[in-house]
Amino acid sequence: MLDTLLLGFNPKARPLYLEIARCIENAILKGQLAYQDKLPAHRTLASEIGSSAVTVRQAYQELESKALLSSGVGKGTFVSFNVNLSAGIKGRTQNEFNLSLVTPLNGPLLKPISAQLSALANADLSAYCDYEADAGNPEQLAILHQWLQAQGIDCEQSQVIACHDAQHALLVAVLACTQVGDRVAVESLCYPGILSVLRQTGRIPVPVALDEQGLVPNSLERLHEKQTIRALMLVASCQNPTGTVMPNQRREQLAKVVKRCAIQVIDDDIYGFLAAEEIKPFFHFAPQQSIYLTSLSKCISPSLRLGLLVVPKSSSDDYINLVRTTVWLPSPLLMQLACQLISSGAVAKITQWQKRQALARQNLAKNILRELEFVNQYQAEHSAYHLWLYLPHGWTSQAFLEVMLSHHIHLSGEQHFSVEGEQRPAVRISLMATQSLSDLKHALGLIRDVLLRRT
Structure with a gap:
């Protein structure tokens, strides 16, 4: 021993x-x-x-x-601690619950995609099987432009840039508005893909404080006074990983700061559709300072790889050239599938369905986790895909992740999202990663039971 x-x-x-x-x-x-x-x-x-x-x-x-x-x-x-909490739990450990991936459900998605794929198969595909002009297929761009306008993005079609996916759009935006060695502000806890793009391209990520309303504008301004901040990577709605939604008033305050400091904002709004209807994209408050970014991967399916940027009119050619340099062009066939889903109304219906499902799962999580004394120690928008759970005293996130992994539950800890330095121990839990509510209920129950044994 x-x-x-x-x-x-x-x-x-x-x-x-x-x-x-x-x-x-x-x-x-x-x-x-x-x-x-x-x-x-x-x-x-x-x-x-x-x-x-x-x-x-x-x-x-x-x-x-x-x-x-x-x-x-x-x-x-x-x-005195039993890793195998009960015989009932042991009986379920063959199931894998990967709650580390933030993804939409595929419930109502398969039939519309199948229908539109059939329509494509019976159509003249010659228009989508060749190289496109620099800006892309005008008819497809017109449909994508109309869809963006329906999301509250006031722009011209010439400002819309199609990219391979959201990660590619992020890369293009960073390359376009910053240079090697520039300091780029990011939320102190942020999506790792953002940090990867910045570090791989020689940019310097600078963490900005977060609170219960998201990024703190005064913190950004103080940082800029000490060291010039060239750009800001912002996820204002259902922030990843904390789940916070920045209120309109905070967005207005932040818009004033970036205008005073001449900071370019990359407004990553892929979760914007999950926020309350009165919440406006940050782009609305500072269109001259913002590059708007969205995709269909979170509202429809990760398999629908299409990212969109709305860029300043004066620099659209620069963005088109960067798309050419990095991937040449997004797939015209995939763009056509996306456009048909939009035109048929399927995207609007599926998006609302995803939002309702997320709301139901947030309510389920609230009911299960309310047994914990620290239930108020988690953050989530009422219809977000995920929640951010702070761990009670005595836990490190690494220890908690290892215990949950022994029960075949995969989660992501705060160290996965931290820009620098130690953060309060916490885990991100994806509520949409299981197709059935019963599986989610079981996984959340395991999380609760493990924490109750330690609190």
Whole structure:
């Protein structure tokens, strides 16, 4: 047992009792020490590692405070945390629940896509099987322009740039409005794909503080005063990962800041359709300072790879050239499928259906998690695809992720989204990643039960 107990032990670590506690905690959470296993006496373990019984006692007490160990006078110290919570839970561990991916449901999607694919198969495809003009097929761009206008984006068709997908649109926007070495402001917790684009292209991400309403405008302005900020990457609606929605008043405040500081904003609005109807895209408040970005991958399906940018009139040619340089052109066939789904009304219907499903799942999560004393310690828009759950005292996100993984539940911890420095332990839970409500209910119940055993 001692080999298992002290796996990875560093005798030079200080304070030593925390290093001992860390090793034992890892052994418990990985199942190497089972429920009710008896630990060595204080003096026995102290002799083994060349320490004192007092230090070992401190380590055991630290783990007792986390409900991992329990002890009794004359009985010894035992593992009190059961990774296999119950026989009922064991019976379900063959199921995989990947709640780390934020994705829409595919319920009403398959029939409309099948119908439009059949229509494509019976049409003259020659118009979609060749290279397009630089700006793309005018008829397709007209449909996409009308769809954007229906989302509240006031722009001209010449400003609409079609990209391969949202990630490609993000890359094009960054390359167009910044240069190597520029500082680009990002939310202190943000989508990792943003950080990847910035770092791979030689830009410097600079974290900006968040609160319960999203990015804090005054924090951005103070940063700009110390070091010039060239651009801002903003996810104002259903922010990833925290789930916050920036109110219109905060958007107005932020618009004033970016205008004063001459900061270009990349307004990533792929979750904008999930916000309340009165919430306007940030682009509405600062159209001259903004590049608008959206796609169909979150409101319809990840398989519909099409990203859209709305760019300044004066620089549309630069964006077209960047699309050419990076992917040459998005697939005309896929663009036609997207346009047919839009024109048929399927996109509008599916989008509203996704929003209703997200609302139902948020309500389910609220009902299940309300048993936790810290239920108010999570953030989510009422119809967001995900929620952000802060962990109670005694948990690290890594330890929690490992325990949940032992139950075949995949989550994402705060370190996955942190720009720099330590953040409060938390996990993002995707509520749309399971097709059935019963599976989601089961997964959320497991999350609740694990946390209740530690709180």
